[in-house]
Structure formats: structure tokens, C-alpha cells
Amino acid sequence: MTLLTTPRLTLRPLTPDDLPAVLAYRNDPQVARYQGWALPATPDSVAGLVSDRxxxxxxxxxxxxxLHGGTLLGDVALNTHNQQAEMGVTLARSAQGHGYAREALHALITHAFTELGLHRLRASTDPRNTPVAALLIRLGFRYEGTALRSYWHRGEWTDDARYALLGTEWTA
Incomplete structure (x- = not known):
């Protein structure tokens, strides 16, 4: 089991006890606005997030x-394929704006490049999600372009802004 810690946070596997909170924040319209999961999130859909992989x-x-005290703030994810991975983050609305996403992603990125030896990480977001785009830039990601109206999302064709970071850039 991979457990990552930062000065304020612990990143650990989700458990069945977390699922009511996960279901609540994933169904919050402001949290889900730019996320790719189907709405409404259901108990079955969030149960699939529990894994000790x-x-x-x-x-x-x-x-x-x-938080180190145990309060669930949200989740991060890594989608690994060979030596590359896509990453994502979702925080409950009450946890946004406190630097938790940056701290959690910094730990995840460091682990991906140092412990896992990945070559490249990527992330994508709806370009209207300016806080996440700014966060990716602050973390050292490079904006690689926007695929215009590239996927159907919540009843509209949506743009996809793409960002990437190489392991050699992170460890330099």
C-alpha cells in the first residue's frame, strides 16, 4: 500500500468509510462542473474508487x-500506462483555496518521478477551469495546447487544455 505524507496531508487508499463523503463532494455541482464522471455520481460508481492497488x-x-487528523478533503489519482501517467485531483468545495491540491499533487508528482521512475506526467482540464490551469503551471507543467471541442461533456462539446511535465524537468 502506497502512503504519501506532506506537512499537512496524508494520501492513502480510499476506504468504504470514505464513500459517503466522496459521493457528496462528487455530486456538488461546483466540484463536478469540469470533471469527467457521469452525474449523478452513485454509490456504485464511487465504490469502484476503493482499491489497495x-x-x-x-x-x-x-x-x-x-488532513493528518483524518478529515477527508478529496482525492488524487494516477492513471499509469507504461512509463507515462495522467493525473487528476478533486477536492470538496470546503477544502479548495487552502493549498491542499498543490501540496497533494506535489507529493504525487514527486512519488511518480522518484519512486515509480515515470518518464512523463500529463493532465488535462477544461480551459474555463482557470484555477487548475494556474495550479498546473505553478507545479511546473508546460501547456501543450488545447484540443477544440474534443469531447462531449455535460451536454456540450468541450475544449481540452493539455499540460505535461517530464521527470527530468521535475528532478532538475
Missing amino acids: PLGAPGWVQRAVT
Whole structure:
């Protein structure tokens, strides 16, 4: 089991006890606005996020983002394929704006490049999600372009802004 810690946070596997909180924040319209999951999120859809698979295992692996005292703030994820991965973050509305996403992603990125030896990380977001785009830039990601109206999301064709970071850039 992969457990990551920062000065304020612990990133650990999600458990069945986390699921009511996960369901609540994933169904919050402001939290879900730019996320790709189907709405409404259901108990079955969030139950699939519970896994003891290690970070770096093929496919999506979620980790709860908690304060050291145990309060669940949200989750991060890594979708690994060979030596590359996509990452994501979702925080409850009450946890946004406190630097938790940056702290959690910094730990995830460091783990991906140092412990897992990944070559490249990527992330994408709706370009209207300016806080996440700014966060990716602050973390050192490079904006690689926007695919215009590239996917159907919540009843409209949506743009996809793409960002990436190489392991050599992170460790330099």
C-alpha cells in the first residue's frame, strides 16, 4: 500500500468509510462542473474508487487526500500506462483555496518521478477551469495546447487544455 505524507496531508487508499463523503463532494455541482464522471455520481460508481492497488499499477488508482487528523478533503489519482501517467485531483468545495491540491499533487508528482521512475506526467482540464490551469503551471507543467471541442461533456462539446511535465524537468 502506497502512503504519501506532506506537512499537512496524508494520501492513502480510499476506504468504504470514505464513500459517503466522496459521493457528496462528487455530486456538488461546483466540484463536478469540469470533471469527467457521469452525474449523478452513485454509490456504485464511487465504490469502484476503493482499491489497495499501488500507485503506478496500470490504470486509474485513487488516493484519499486527508488532513493528518483524518478529515477527508478529496482525492488524487494516477492513471499509469507504461512509463507515462495522467493525473487528476478533486477536492470538496470546503477544502479548495487552502493549498491542499498543490501540496497533494506535489507529493504525487514527486512519488511518480522518484519512486515509480515515470518518464512523463500529463493532465488535462477544461480551459474555463482557470484555477487548475494556474495550479498546473505553478507545479511546473508546460501547456501543450488545447484540443477544440474534443469531447462531449455535460451536454456540450468541450475544449481540452493539455499540460505535461517530464521527470527530468521535475528532478532538475
